[in-house]
Amino acid sequence: MIPGMFDYFAPSTLEEATRLLEQHGPDAKLLAGGHSLIPLMKLRLAAPRVLVDLNGVAGLAGIEERDGHLRIGAMTRHAQLEASELISDRYPLIADAAAVIADPLVRNRGTIGGSLAHADPAGDLASVMTALRAELVVVGPRRERTIPIDDFLVGLFTTALEPNEVLSEVRVPSPNGGSGGAYVKLERKVGDFATVAIAVQLTVRDGTCDEAGIALTSVGPTNLRARQAEDSLRGGSLDEQSLRAAADLAAQEAQPAADLRGSEEYKRDMVRVLTLRALRRALERATR
Ligand SMILES: Cc1cc2nc3c(=O)[nH]c(=O)nc-3n(C[C@H](O)[C@H](O)[C@H](O)COP(=O)(O)OP(=O)(O)OC[C@H]3O[C@@H](n4cnc5c(N)ncnc54)[C@H](O)[C@@H]3O)c2cc1C
Structure with a gap:
């Protein structure tokens, strides 16, 4: 649980930080909050020879x-x-x-x-x-x-x-009226990574869906955009039937893998259930 040796730099400007990265090439890693990088270093899954700490760089937070x-x-x-x-x-x-x-x-x-x-x-x-x-x-x-x-x-x-x-x-x-979003996450216990989570952003104009954003967490090799689900909503009325149809499409678009958090089938069904919940909440916020 002890990381390998590394050199540590604490630049105060972005210019200095990028210069250090250039100088040390792939041996260097940026350090931000350290909550992903430091555990990986302690487990020796990452062994950068140089750490460039961003915490003292001016103007990067806000x-x-x-x-x-x-x-x-x-x-x-x-x-x-x-x-x-x-x-x-x-x-x-x-x-x-x-x-x-x-x-x-x-x-x-x-x-x-x-x-x-x-x-x-x-x-x-x-x-x-x-x-x-x-x-x-x-x-x-x-x-x-x-x-x-x-x-x-x-x-x-x-x-x-x-x-x-x-x-x-x-x-x-920035939202320009009639927009609302919601994030719904299923986790085994408070503080855990998602078993499945869904992000939804809707923009509604004159009762019609102007824009829809739907993304899926923990059910693919990267966070996934549910394109077909988004397309099915755009330009239509956001009634319960269309929300359910979009949730079904999102479940089909998910690429879950079975692991300790659940089977592929279970996760796919959770995508359906949570997408519907997130869509309803986003719609309620967009139209209130
Ligand atoms: C116990 C635990 C539970 C967690 N649960 C969750 C969770 O439920 N949901 C969730 O989303 N996350 C979770 N995380 C991860 C947490 O959100 C991390 O803080 C985050 O993923 C990484 O941010 P960091 O600032 O700590 O980055 P670091 O660990 O410092 O860096 C992570 C990587 O990003 C690179 N990097 C950092 N900043 C930059 C930058 N500005 N430009 C380019 N590269 C950069 C680093 O070089 C490194 O490769 C959890 C972490 C822990 C330890």
Whole structure:
């Protein structure tokens, strides 16, 4: 349970951080909250020779709404998302999820940037950001680029980040009326990773579904967008029958694997049940 030896750097600017990544190449790892990386290092599943600590880098944490987007700095802690009035008032999907990530200890240290960069398909925030159609701002030594969440999540523990890049900000389009979201999570006990969880964001205009975002946690090699379920809702009326049909489609789109948390069949059925619950809650919030 003791990690291997490593050199430790504590840059104070993003520029310095990306320069260190460039200098040390794949031997270097960024350290954010440490709640995924440090356990892996203790188990010797990861053995970076260099750690670049982002905790002293200025300007990487914060939550603000500007120019049509909610902007969340990568070093923003889960607990800050949970406590933000802006988020609970305008982005209930994020608030729902932040409150059920792990336990208060993990939420006090874990960051949104670390969660998305780690790309664990059981991570809650990647599904939330998929349903919200977020974009991620990524900074390298020579360029900055913006990556849609669908392109960022490449596979199991794999993202589109280059080894010399830092995820600096998450941008979520601001709701423009008639929007509501919900996150519904099934866990074996409080604080556990999801057996199954569902993120839903709906936008309703004149009684019709203008936009739908539906994403699935823990039932695939990465967090999955339920495209067919989304398509089935867009442009239609959100009656109980259409919500049920979308939940059935989401269950078909899931790619669960049997493990200690349940069989494939059980998880698929939970996707159906939880998608319906999340859709109902999101609709209620969008139309209240
Ligand atoms: C007991 C326990 C229970 C947990 N339960 C849940 C849960 O229910 N739901 C859930 O979603 N998560 C859960 N987690 C994970 C937790 O949310 C982590 O905090 C999160 O996944 C990683 O964030 P971090 O800031 O700790 O990242 P770190 O552990 O510091 O880093 C994780 C990875 O991301 C990279 N990285 C970090 N920041 C950046 C950045 N800005 N740019 C580029 N790369 C970066 C690191 O190099 C590393 O590879 C749990 C963790 C623990 C220990």
